[in-house]
Amino acid sequence: MIPAAFEYHRPKAVADAISLLTQHGDDARAMAGGHSLIPMMKLRMAHIGHLVDLQDIADLKGVTIGASIRIGALTTQAELINNTALTTAAPILKEAALQIADPQIRNVGTVGGNVANGDPGNDMPGLMQCLDATYTLTGPRGSRDVRARDFYQSAYFTSRKDDELLVAITFAKPVGGYAYEKQKRKIGDYATAAAAVQIAASGGRVTAASIAMTNLSDTPVYSAAAGAALVGTACDAAAIKSAVTAMLLDINPASDNRGPVEFKRHLAGVILGRAIARAFSRA
Amino acid sequence: MNDLTPDQTARATALKGMGSSRKRVEDARFTQGKGNYVDDIKMTGMIYGDFVRSQYAHARIKGVDTAAALAVPGIIAVLQAADLAPLGLHWMPTLAGDKQMVLADGKVLFQGQEIAFVVGETRAAVADACELVVVDYEELPVVVDPFKAMAAGAPVLREDLAGQTKGPHGDRIHHNHIFRWEVGDKPATEAVLAGADVVAEEMVYYHRTHPCPLETCGCVASMDKINGKLTMWGTFQAPHVVRTVASLLSGIPESSIRIVSPDIGGGFGNKVGVYPGYVCAIVASIVTGRPVKWIEDRMDNLMATAFARDYWMHGKIAATAEGKITGLWCHTTADHGAFDACADPTKFPAGFMSICTGSYDIPVAYLGVDGVYTNKAPGGVAYRCSFRVTEAAYFIERMIEILAIKLNMDAAELRRINFIRKDQFPYQSALGWEYDSGDYHTAWDKALKAVNYTGLRAEQATRLADFKAGKTRSLMGIGLCHFTEIVGAGPVKNCDILGMGMFDSCEIRIHPTGSALARLGTISQGQGHATTFAQILATETGIPADQITIEEGDTDTAPYGLGTYGSRSTPVAGAATALAGRKIRAKAQMIAAYLLEVHDNDLEWDVDRFVVKGVPERFKTMKECAYAAYNQAIPGLEPGLEAVSYYDPPNMTYPFGAYICVMDIDVDTGVADIRSFYALDDCGTRINPMIIEGQVHGGATEAYAIAMGQEVAYDEMGNCMNSTLMDFFLPTAWETPHYTTDHTETPSPHHPIGAKGVGESPNVGGVPAFSNAVHDAFRSFGLTQSHMPHDHWRIWRIANQLGLHE
Numbered sequence A: 001m002i003p004a005a006f007e008y009h010r011p012k013a014v015a016d017a018i019s020l021l022t023q024h025g026d027d028a029r030a031m032a033g034g035h036s037l038i039p040m041m042k043l044r045m046a047h048i049g050h051l052v053d054l055q056d057i058a059d060l061k062g063v064t065i066g067a068s069i070r071i072g073a074l075t076t077q078a079e080l081i082n083n084t085a086l087t088t089a090a091p092i093l094k095e096a097a098l099q100i101a102d103p104q105i106r107n108v109g110t111v112g113g114n115v116a117n118g119d120p121g122n123d124m125p126g127l128m129q130c131l132d133a134t135y136t137l138t139g140p141r142g143s144r145d146v147r148a149r150d151f152y153q154s155a156y157f158t159s160r161k162d163d164e165l166l167v168a169i170t171f172a173k174p175v176g177g178y179a180y181e182k183q184k185r186k187i188g189d190y191a192t193a194a195a196a197v198q199i200a201a202s203g204g205r206v207t208a209a210s211i212a213m214t215n216l217s218d219t220p221v222y223s224a225a226a227g228a229a230l231v232g233t234a235c236d237a238a239a240i241k242s243a244v245t246a247m248l249l250d251i252n253p254a255s256d257n258r259g260p261v262e263f264k265r266h267l268a269g270v271i272l273g274r275a276i277a278r279a280f281s282r283a
Numbered sequence B: 001m002n003d004l005t006p007d008q009t010a011r012a013t014a015l016k017g018m019g020s021s022r023k024r025v026e027d028a029r030f031t032q033g034k035g036n037y038v039d040d041i042k043m044t045g046m047i048y049g050d051f052v053r054s055q056y057a058h059a060r061i062k063g064v065d066t067a068a069a070l071a072v073p074g075i076i077a078v079l080q081a082a083d084l085a086p087l088g089l090h091w092m093p094t095l096a097g098d099k100q101m102v103l104a105d106g107k108v109l110f111q112g113q114e115i116a117f118v119v120g121e122t123r124a125a126v127a128d129a130c131e132l133v134v135v136d137y138e139e140l141p142v143v144v145d146p147f148k149a150m151a152a153g154a155p156v157l158r159e160d161l162a163g164q165t166k167g168p169h170g171d172r173i174h175h176n177h178i179f180r181w182e183v184g185d186k187p188a189t190e191a192v193l194a195g196a197d198v199v200a201e202e203m204v205y206y207h208r209t210h211p212c213p214l215e216t217c218g219c220v221a222s223m224d225k226i227n228g229k230l231t232m233w234g235t236f237q238a239p240h241v242v243r244t245v246a247s248l249l250s251g252i253p254e255s256s257i258r259i260v261s262p263d264i265g266g267g268f269g270n271k272v273g274v275y276p277g278y279v280c281a282i283v284a285s286i287v288t289g290r291p292v293k294w295i296e297d298r299m300d301n302l303m304a305t306a307f308a309r310d311y312w313m314h315g316k317i318a319a320t321a322e323g324k325i326t327g328l329w330c331h332t333t334a335d336h337g338a339f340d341a342c343a344d345p346t347k348f349p350a351g352f353m354s355i356c357t358g359s360y361d362i363p364v365a366y367l368g369v370d371g372v373y374t375n376k377a378p379g380g381v382a383y384r385c386s387f388r389v390t391e392a393a394y395f396i397e398r399m400i401e402i403l404a405i406k407l408n409m410d411a412a413e414l415r416r417i418n419f420i421r422k423d424q425f426p427y428q429s430a431l432g433w434e435y436d437s438g439d440y441h442t443a444w445d446k447a448l449k450a451v452n453y454t455g456l457r458a459e460q461a462t463r464l465a466d467f468k469a470g471k472t473r474s475l476m477g478i479g480l481c482h483f484t485e486i487v488g489a490g491p492v493k494n495c496d497i498l499g500m501g502m503f504d505s506c507e508i509r510i511h512p513t514g515s516a517l518a519r520l521g522t523i524s525q526g527q528g529h530a531t532t533f534a535q536i537l538a539t540e541t542g543i544p545a546d547q548i549t550i551e552e553g554d555t556d557t558a559p560y561g562l563g564t565y566g567s568r569s570t571p572v573a574g575a576a577t578a579l580a581g582r583k584i585r586a587k588a589q590m591i592a593a594y595l596l597e598v599h600d601n602d603l604e605w606d607v608d609r610f611v612v613k614g615v616p617e618r619f620k621t622m623k624e625c626a627y628a629a630y631n632q633a634i635p636g637l638e639p640g641l642e643a644v645s646y647y648d649p650p651n652m653t654y655p656f657g658a659y660i661c662v663m664d665i666d667v668d669t670g671v672a673d674i675r676s677f678y679a680l681d682d683c684g685t686r687i688n689p690m691i692i693e694g695q696v697h698g699g700a701t702e703a704y705a706i707a708m709g710q711e712v713a714y715d716e717m718g719n720c721m722n723s724t725l726m727d728f729f730l731p732t733a734w735e736t737p738h739y740t741t742d743h744t745e746t747p748s749p750h751h752p753i754g755a756k757g758v759g760e761s762p763n764v765g766g767v768p769a770f771s772n773a774v775h776d777a778f779r780s781f782g783l784t785q786s787h788m789p790h791d792h793w794r795i796w797r798i799a800n801q802l803g804l805h806e
C-alpha cells in the first residue's frame, strides 16, 4: 500500500491554495488531516498529482462562539472535544466526535475534511445536517454558502467545486436536548447506524426536533418528516414510533459486511429511538 | 554451609528459576521500538520485490504485458512462471504433500494469487510498476462452496491433477477432492447411534479466519556470489525446515544456506509455511546478485498467506437417557482452498482433529475428513493451536451443549458425568490417543465455584422472566467450556514435517565465569522464550536466569529443531533444555567431587551448589565448577562445560482447562457485552506464572475476535470480503474483555519438568466459551446451532428468526 508519486504543496493562504487548485484542476486535491485521503491514495483508489496541504493556513483554524458558532475547517476533531466553551454551547459536537475513530485519528482528522469528504460513513455530515449548519466555500469566483442539508449529492459527490475550499462551518447555537447515538463493530469503525438528534421542549412537549442519520444511504439523511413527527408530542412511545416510521421512508441502506438491509433498517429504528429518548430527557 | 550463605529459599529466589514471575527480558527492546524485525533490515545494494496479484478467483491467464512496468525507471525485472520453469521453481511442494504455483502457470485459482514478481531499485518504483502490468484474464466459473465443489458437474479447479486418482493421503474420489482421512471404528459407532436412547445431530461450522499477526510475512534473500552462500532473513516459525526446503528446491547444499529469523511480530501459524515470496526473492537475488527484500502488506497477508479453519463438521452424539455418552460420530468437509497448503505433521492430513472426543470418556467414535479444493486462498494452518485442535474442541464443546439441550439437562452437569476420571489416566481415547494426565473434575468444580455457577443460573432465570414480562430487552448467556488439547508434536515415530522428525534441541555453553549461553531449535514470536528457557536452565544448573542468554533462529548457530507452533516449544525444546542442563550438572558434579576430594556420590545438589552430604560447610557452587572446567586439569575429564540435547518426546502433552464466559446480549441491536471471562488453565508445571497469564490474555482475546466477528468471507465471485483491518475484526483494548485467570497443576508424567504448554489453550478453549454463551442466551427460545462469527447482525438474526422482535 504505497501511493503513486505526487507533488507536495504547502500554501500559507487560502488564496494561494485556491490558485494551486485552479492551476492543476482535476489533478490537484486539498489535504487537511489526510486521514481519509491518504488511505485512498495508498490503496491507489485516488490518484493525485498535486497534493495541497492546508495545514499552514491559519485562516482555516479557530472556533468562534456567539449567537452562532463558527468552526474553521481545519479544526481537528480533538480540538472540538477539548474546547469546553464549545461543549457548553453545542454539547452534541463532543458526544459525536468522541465516537469517531480513535484518539490518534482525532488528533489529526479535521472537521472540514470530515464534512467535505463526502463518504457516507463520516459522522460529521449527518451531525451538521441535524444542526442545519452552513458551509462556507471559497473559490476563484469568491465565496458562497451552502446548507449542509443541500451539500451531499451521492457518495463522494458534493456541491463543492474542485477549485473551491471549505473554509468554515457555521450554525446557530442549538437549543434543548441532544444525542448522538452510534452503533459500530469496534473502535475505529464507521457506523452500522447512527442518529443525530436535537430536541427543544417546553412544558413536557416537543417544540422543535431535528433528526439526521448516518451511513444508511449513499449520503447523510436529514429526515424532516421524522423531526416533524415529534413536534407537539410528549415524546412517548407512539411518537417515537412515528418518527422512526418516517425516518425509515427516507433511508436506503445497502448490504455490506456490517449486515444485510433488514438488519440495518431495524437497527436504524432502534438507534433513532434511543437517541430521541436521550435527547428528550436532556431537553 | 557457613553463616554467610543465604538460606535455600533466598538462593532459589535469586536464581529466578521455574515458578518465578520473572519480567520478560524481551520487553525492554519491544516496548522501546528497538526490536529488529525483517523490515528493519537494510543492506547495501538491497533491492525490492512485490507481486502482481490476481483480481479474479478463477481465470485463465492469456497473457501478461510487462512492457509498461519494465519502462518504469529503476525496474530491473518482472518474473513470471516461464522464467522460473527452467529452474523447476514455478511450482513448489507444500507441507501437506501437494504442490502450489509460485507464479501463475496458465491460470489463477484464487483472488490475490501471485502472477508476476516485479523487482526494482526502490519500493515505490516496484509499487508503480506492479500497477502497470497488464494481465489478460479469461474468467472461469468460480466455486467457493466446498459442497458445490464436490458436485458432479463442478468446474475442474486443479487441471494439473487431471487423471490423478491417488493423492498423498490416499484415493481422490472427485476432481476437486484432496483426501479422505478416517479414524476410529465407523461400523461400531454407527451401531451405537442406531441403538442409542438419545442422538443429537448438528452441522457445526468453524468459519474461515486468519492468524493476522501484527507483522506480516516477509524476507530478505541475499545470494553472495563470491562465496556461494545464500542468507535469508525472514518471518519463519521453523527456520531449519526452511533451510532444508530451500536446499532441496535450489540444490544449494544446506551448509551454504543460512536462515535467520530475527524478531518476529507474532506468527500464530501464519509463518510456518513456505510462500511464493520467499522463492521469488531467492531467485531474484541469485539472478541479480543483490539482496532482495519482499514484505507483504496487510491486504496481501489477509488475502494470500495461510488462512485457518473452514471446517464443516457434521456431528452425531449418542447418549443414554441419563446423559452418559455412548458414542461420537463426525464427518468433516474441510475447505482447503486452491492448494493443500496445510501445515500438519505428514501423517495427519487433518491434523489432530481426532482429539475431538475432548475431555470425555467416549467408548466408541468415528471421524472422517474429506479435504476439498475451492477457489479460495490456500492454507489451513494451526492459528494459535496445535493442528486442528481448535476445530476439534469447538466441535465437541458444541456437541455437548446440543446434547444437553436434547436431554434437557444442565450442560455443566452433563460434562461432569462424562469426564474422564483422574484414575483413568493414562487414558486411551477411542480415536487412538493416550492422554498422559488430567484431573478434570477438580478443575471443573473449582471453576464452577469461582464463578458462582448456581448463582449465575438463578440470575439468568430471573433475567429471562423479566425479558418475557417485557421489563428488559437483554438476555444473559453463560458459556461453558472444558477443553483438552494435544500439543508438543511430537514423537518422531509418527510425527514429521517433510520427513523431518519433530524432535527439538538445546545446546548449552557455560562460560568460565559462570554465565551461560543456550541455543534452541525453536523461535519465539512473542512467547518470551528468552525469559522462560533461561528459567528452566536456572533451576537445572543453579546459574541465575539473568546470566543466561537464550539464542534462537539462526540456523548457522542454533541446533536443528522443528520450530515454534502447536505449543511445542516447552513440551519439546523445553525438555531438551532441561536435559541438556542435567548433562551440565552431571559433569559439574564430577568437577565438584574432584575439587572437594570426595566421591561423586558423596555430593548432593542444593539449588546452586554441590554440598558434601552431612558436611554442609563443604561445597562448590556451579560458578566455581564452571571456572574449574576451564582452568584445571581434571583427570579423566575434558576441559570445558557444554552440553547438547536432542529430545524426541515419548508422547504428546495434554493441557486442559475450564473456561466460563458470561455475556449480556441486546436482542435489538445484536450487541454482546462480555461481563466476565474466567479461565482456569492446567498446563502442568508452571514455569513463569506471569507469562502464562499474558498468554491466556492474548489467546483469549484472539478467541474473542474469532468467535465474535473475525472472518475471511468470500462472495459468489470469490472476492475476498475482509481484506483490510477495516473489515477484518481485530479487537482494540476497548473491546477486549477483562479476564480472570486461575489454575490447577497436573504435571505431565513423561516430561522432564512436567510442563505441558499453554500458549494456545486460551484460543482453543476460548472460542467455544464465547460461542456457547451466545447460544446459551437463546437456549430457552429453541436455538440449537448458529454459526460463528457472532457479530452484531448475526446475533440480531438469531433473535429475529426466533421471533423476538415485534
Ligand SMILES: Cc1cc2nc3c(=O)[nH]c(=O)nc-3n(C[C@H](O)[C@H](O)[C@H](O)COP(=O)(O)OP(=O)(O)OC[C@H]3O[C@@H](n4cnc5c(N)ncnc54)[C@H](O)[C@@H]3O)c2cc1C
Pocket: A029, A030, A031, A032, A033, A034, A035, A036, A037, A038, A039, A054, A073, A074, A099, A100, A101, A102, A105, A108, A109, A110, A111, A112, A113, A114, A116, A117, A121, A122, A123, A124, A164, A165, A166, A167, A188, A189, A190, A191
Ligand atoms: C481507521 C479510521 C477510522 C475512522 N473512523 C471514522 C469514523 O468512525 N467516523 C468518521 O466520521 N470518520 C472516521 N474516519 C475518518 C476521519 O475522521 C478523517 O479524519 C476524516 O474523514 C477526514 O478528515 P481529514 O482532515 O483527515 O481530511 P482529509 O483526509 O485530508 O480529506 C478528506 C477529503 O476532504 C477534502 N478536504 C479536506 N479539507 C478540505 C477543505 N478544507 N476544503 C475542501 N476539501 C477538503 C480532501 O480533498 C479529501 O477529498 C476514520 C479514519 C480512519 C483512518
